[in-house]
Amino acid sequence: MKSIQAVSYPVLFEKKAYLELSNLIDKNNYSTIFILVDENTLAHCYPKFTPNLATQKRIEIIEIESGEINKNLETCIGVWNAITELGGDRKSLLITLGGGVITDLGGFVASCFKRGIDFVNIPTTLLSMVDASVGGKTGVDLGVLKNQIGLFANPEIVIVDTDYLETVTEREIKSGTAEIIKYGVTYDINLFNEIKDNKSLNISDLIFRSVEIKNEVVLQDPKEKNLRKILNFGHTLGHAIESFYLESENKENLTHGEAIAIGMVCECYMSSKLLGFPIEKVNEVKEVVLSIYNKTSLLKEDFSAIMELLKHDKKNINGQVNFVLLNDFEDYKLDCKVSEELIVESMEFYNV
């Protein structure tokens, strides 16, 4: 079995991972096993999951509504009430089965229930496999502000089983691809090149390498004091754009990856202006992004609302927006200040 050792837990790949899950349940003698799903993962992932779970313990399914819009404290309160009513105690185990909303929210719910119960993450989307499977970030949104409430907490194990990818849409696969591009341009250009060249992609290998990179980064800097900030590449502006579309009632939401992809193009552009990152490489990134994602038209009249959201980015200190930019591929600079004009210019660059 392939596995990657994260700070205090293993990320397990392929079917043998479920044996470890059964071992964990036996060893800890959990009182009840709660499985957190949404209506989609209940319908499509749970049937794939359940034959692999060998246990005599009581299993209770808790279902929440899918979608980023439900990644909030109201949903948490609902789950906490459900666990309470179902007799959850300190020896309960929570298994999250779903995308980033489920794994992030579930980890937070588990970590705060009676001051913390064990949890296991089983990401079922490409995005959650490559992004949420290591790092210990749990949390929920506060209004439109993403992950504003949460904490660092680690699961007991994470299982990455690519069979679940059969259950998700192509749009979701593309959403996760943006994170792989991010690992590529900031840390290992081979990943980027593989996607660019679009040769027969081995998705399992891309996932494994992505998790490996994220784990290397997180182990070196668990609390995001330095190196870990590179994981925010494309996310600073990308999150603001994502939030903007989420709160705009007359616009279709973007997926996380779609927003981050725009963010990466813009932040590459800022990098070229501020750090001399070669413009050919900016264009290369833009081309790859536009070959994967539909072009979104960022409207001039929306820029100020996006700028307003940027000001609430978690990485800001004293109201100053901090970007991670690139000197070159695989060569980053942290805590870059960028003028409002250049941010706007970068969005105009994306637009043309």
Added chain:
Amino acid sequence: MKSIQAVSYPVLFEKKAYLELSNLIDKNNYSTIFILVDENTLAHCYPKFTPNLATQKRIEIIEIESGEINKNLETCIGVWNAITELGGDRKSLLITLGGGVITDLGGFVASCFKRGIDFVNIPTTLLSMVDASVGGKTGVDLGVLKNQIGLFANPEIVIVDTDYLETVTEREIKSGTAEIIKYGVTYDINLFNEIKDNKSLNISDLIFRSVEIKNEVVLQDPKEKNLRKILNFGHTLGHAIESFYLESENKENLTHGEAIAIGMVCECYMSSKLLGFPIEKVNEVKEVVLSIYNKTSLLKEDFSAIMELLKHDKKNINGQVNFVLLNDFEDYKLDCKVSEELIVESMEFYNV
């Protein structure tokens, strides 16, 4: 300056403590200082506090409504929104100024805001000084279930300044006294004897010794696997009684200490039946309790509702209620199972 070193932070006593607070603020160069108060501590404690705070930093006051009934997630959401609107960032400091509701809720709010900002606790009631100043427990209630949602998180410093006790009622002082009695009977009988003999109490000394004991216990067992459970003496039944009065609309609420005092009398009685704890000592505890607190009549028709609440105690595993009982003063036994009949009998013993 007197101080006690807790796991990762000092508990500082008397006026010099504020110098350390100023040093902390300078050293960490916080962006903004948020002070969490309720209407009472804003009116009575904040005026005592503010002359001691020497800083040029921006200070923002956030006020919540007083009372256990407001120790919930809705209040947290309000505080998180307020901090967000006031431009709080990861370098913000939250100072809690108040009783247990403020310090418990404030610690939780700080620990989850953008995955954790620093906080300082300044307990202003006797209860919060002796109980909440060490141990790292933060959290809020879920419905009537006390502290159901929360986590272990430590403040940067705690300041115990007995001047704040001038601002609270005698009933609140008595509420805190119950915890001192608990430290007495479970860990250091001198504390109990001092209260029993009611000789000129030096409240500062009682507080210092109580914090010292709690700290010794918590350092040995931070996550409440063993020894720390003694701090729950009187609380298992006491919490259920407290919750019951909180949710009963036609009954006056009990203070935490009033409920815990009843819980201690009952659990002493259980101890005598199950572990041979001497009945004279049970009566001694009952006498001291009744000399301090008004007698509450526990109604027979309420017993089943109290039993129902007991089943949700955080310490329960597999639905089994676990008590900490006494072999003798300063000699406890953990994880005792008690029959429903004996629990009821113990409440009848308190009643007569």
